[in-house]
Amino acid sequence: MILALLVFAASCGSSAGSSDSVDQLTLGYSAWPGWFPLAVAEEAGIFEEVGLDVDLRFFADYLASIDAMATGQLDGVTQTLNDTMASVAFGDAQVIVVVNDNSTGNDKIVCDGSINSIEDLKGKTIAAEAGVVDHFLLVQGLASVGLSEADIDFRGLPTDAAAAAFASGEFDCVGIFAPFWLTALEREGSKELFSSADFPGLIPDHIVVSREMVEENPAAVQKLVDAWYLTLEYIDANPDAALEIMAEVAETTTDEYLQFAEGTTLLSAEEALAAFSDGDDTTSLIYTAGLINPFLVESGFTENEAPLDGLFDGSFTADYVERMGG
Numbered sequence: 001m002i003l004a005l006l007v008f009a010a011s012c013g014s015s016a017g018s019s020d021s022v023d024q025l026t027l028g029y030s031a032w033p034g035w036f037p038l039a040v041a042e043e044a045g046i047f048e049e050v051g052l053d054v055d056l057r058f059f060a061d062y063l064a065s066i067d068a069m070a071t072g073q074l075d076g077v078t079q080t081l082n083d084t085m086a087s088v089a090f091g092d093a094q095v096i097v098v099v100n101d102n103s104t105g106n107d108k109i110v111c112d113g114s115i116n117s118i119e120d121l122k123g124k125t126i127a128a129e130a131g132v133v134d135h136f137l138l139v140q141g142l143a144s145v146g147l148s149e150a151d152i153d154f155r156g157l158p159t160d161a162a163a164a165a166f167a168s169g170e171f172d173c174v175g176i177f178a179p180f181w182l183t184a185l186e187r188e189g190s191k192e193l194f195s196s197a198d199f200p201g202l203i204p205d206h207i208v209v210s211r212e213m214v215e216e217n218p219a220a221v222q223k224l225v226d227a228w229y230l231t232l233e234y235i236d237a238n239p240d241a242a243l244e245i246m247a248e249v250a251e252t253t254t255d256e257y258l259q260f261a262e263g264t265t266l267l268s269a270e271e272a273l274a275a276f277s278d279g280d281d282t283t284s285l286i287y288t289a290g291l292i293n294p295f296l297v298e299s300g301f302t303e304n305e306a307p308l309d310g311l312f313d314g315s316f317t318a319d320y321v322e323r324m325g326g
Contacts, residue, residue, distance in 0.1 A: 121141075
């Protein structure tokens with residue numbers, strides 16, 4: 001009987017949402033629809049449910065969250081694949097353990113009314129923040145029609161400044177992410193030329209943790225991954241309550257939040273697991289990383305390519321899927 005009880009206890013302890021001990025970690029996130037579910041995890045008590053004591057820190061300044069991770073102030077943070085690879089290229093030991101979402105329209109190339117095709121971009125002046133996702137989107141769009149950055153007059157500016165300058169008529173086009181495309185589209189006659197929706201998987205977003213945490217406390221990492229997918233289940237079951245939480249943190253109305261959320265596709269555990277796998281298009285993180293590495297160097301954002309060994313760890317998602325009967 002004692003043996004049977006021990007086996008039963010062990011099986012309960014291995015299921016998602018249960019824990020024999022409480023682990024602590026500090027997690028940073030910033031303003032992106034794919035990351036606001038973390039506020040739901042905190043408000044709905046899901047971190048506690050899986051046995052985590054999370055110091056969840058919201059950064060109004062996304063770059064500040066990247067710096068905080070790089071300087072060891074955080075155990076984990078939310079980042080794009082581009083920015084994670086840049087950090088790794090600079091020597092930070094980081095591991096991607098969750099694929100939150102893909103941008104499916106929230107990153108846009110917006111142009112004036114005279115430009116009707118990507119081919120029309122040749123010789124045009126285009127602004128975007130150098131080395132980041134919208135610059136990367138622009139380069140991939142150009143490549144899709146046989147053009148390169150050498151065929152345009154590229155101007156590197158912070159995203160907010162680029163959007164405002166385009167709106168005032170300074171540039172022919174601009175690459176921006178939500179909510180800054182609202183500013184860009186204030187220019188009369190302006191329109192979206194293409195977006196991340198046209199390049200599936202090109203701009204994925206993640207939860208990244210330190211390699212030290214993966215190696216020294218994988219149980220805490222597993223709890224974090226479990227919490228993420230349990231939060232998605234909670235959102236599906238309680239959409240109105242979850243929307244109120246996310247809109248409040250985003251400091252928007254629920255209607256405004258839904259507008260931005262439409263351009264971000266949250267990935268199920270099964271979809272995320274597929275993204276961790278090798279592939280021959282941008283739905284695979286490994287394939288996309290192969291495009292990002294030379295872009296980071298050619299754009300002058302990094303001196304060297306990021307080493308990819310150990311960067312992608314889908315084992316925690318695989319463990320969750322297996323325990324859930326996937």
